[in-house]
Amino acid sequence: MPGQRAPSFRRRRLLGAAAVLAPLAAIAPAASAYGASPHVPRIYMILFRGETDVEAGFHQWFRDKHLDAEIMVRSVDMDASRVPALLDEARAWHADLIYTWGTPVSLAVAAKEFEIPIVFTMVSAPIAAGLVPGLATSRRNLTGVSHVVPARQQMNAIQTYRRFDRIGAIFSPNEVNAKVAMREMRAESEHIGVEFTAHAVPLDETGQPRPDAIPEMLQEFAERKTQLIYIGPDSFIASQRILVTETALALGLPVFSAAEVALRDGSALFGLVAGYKNVGRLTAHKAAQILYHRVKPAALPIETPGTYSYLVNMDVARQLGMMPPARVLQFAEQIK
Template sequence: MNGAGRAGLACLLLLLVARPGWAAAGSGGDAPRRVGLILFSQAFRPAAEGFREGMARLGYREGRELLLDVRDIGRDLEQVPGLIREFTRKGYDLVVTTTTPVARAALAQPRGPPLLFTMVASPLRSGLVSSLRVPGGRASGVSHIAFETLPRRLILFKTAFPSLRRVALFHSSRLPFLKGHIEEYLRPVANELKIELVDYPVNDTREFDACSAAIAPGEIDGIFMLPDPISVTMLEQLVRFSRERRLPLMVADNALLARGGVMGYSPDFHDIGVQVAGMADRVLRGAEVGRLPVQNPWKISLLVSVKEAR
């Protein structure tokens, strides 16, 4: 190597020492970064795999640059406070959560690592952040924009089933914010499509069974599932009722189609995991999580179950 080449190499090395963030994550030398990932249930496992894949693409080799601790709480939110305390005690660098309830339970703890949330329908309205552009606090993440996509979901439902006139909305009276979202996002487009939204307040599976049994044949043409946790717990009943009455069911999330329903329009859990890995990389390199803007999903997909459509 000539003198100019040696001088250039020395200059580059000095820059890398001065700005270690320029080096690849897999360059070695530093202790592995510790990340705790909390799954609400096994249904969200694809998000963990996407996160693992996204981190690998960024140069974080698991077991070397990254120690990823995935915990499935099996819908038991009472486990979350203990997990956050454990992650804090062990000096974890970051926590990644799935669903609004998990994120809220984690942030309810007075201390904890920076947090990135996923599968949150509305980060602002749920109180997880004070601003989408500058979240503040110790959290940011990827919004699931589940309420913002309500109009598009209804349009796609009507396009697939042009004869829809009366569409059932089964929702909990214990979640008054849902009514506001229906009026803000869904009712205007329903009026344009000449669809009557028929409300059926139900708070649990027993109430659903009683309510659905009282619905006369021909009273509704389809079922539109709302993005709330109670609806998800009633999915089995919704699917059974839709099949018995031969009614199309638009599910709230594509991940639910494996269990029933004719179509869905939502982000993909795996893709969201890959996306939030990019935010995690920035936090692990020193970015302040409260100054990272909340992101929308990179991609939203329409999925149709050919089996159910028949």
């Protein structure tokens, strides 16, 4: 596959099982703020479902800082059992840092790798998932970025739009992060007297969630007079965002999303989110601290981006006849 050039770093890409490498030339030296280094650091990315805007933000941050790095990209295509083989490749490639996307991949990598520094991203509940004991320090050779707004703030955002008394949710039973989100949102719902019903997507004979079951699950929610569908931090549901949000829209069900992708590349009505590119930039900053300043990962706290965005899909609002109230329009970002 022919190479493509970028202004400040080399990048090798391989998604899924495809055995194709596309090197990108590294041109610019490391920024003076990080100090010059004769060694071009190698970053090995293990993604869950291919590249996203998180990686776009990561790469852009390195370009903006004029940092030189060689990046190899791999995706497990939603199958974390592929992680051990990829770790063998990362070690053979002499990676200086491993970047992991999402809870399933991050847990699988952290369980096997103890020498190469790890920076995780898009992990919604790192403590509850057992990835770290606390946010101040991991006490081991990893750090990272969480992306999900706390459940209480999500519930406040939901009720700010209008009063929803019956909320339904579907989730993957294979993802720790998704189950934690359902538990936390149920607790917040009980606190304010809202009914919250969450159903796990049934699994097929291989143990994977069945996309074909989603329309019937949403139909059942509509028949039970559910007022809102909640999408939490769930990589499987995110991969099925078009099916979920468009089916819900056809049934007259508004969708609140805790992740940006279902709003910008789906038909969710609204959500309170940390922007994917901002998540990527913060992750890149942590990687640079390790690679250029030689900061130990355990010395870097686990953080979320400092700001959140309240997004409203105005086209969906019109279709549903649920235009946002004036108070929401004062601070919401409107997507058309």
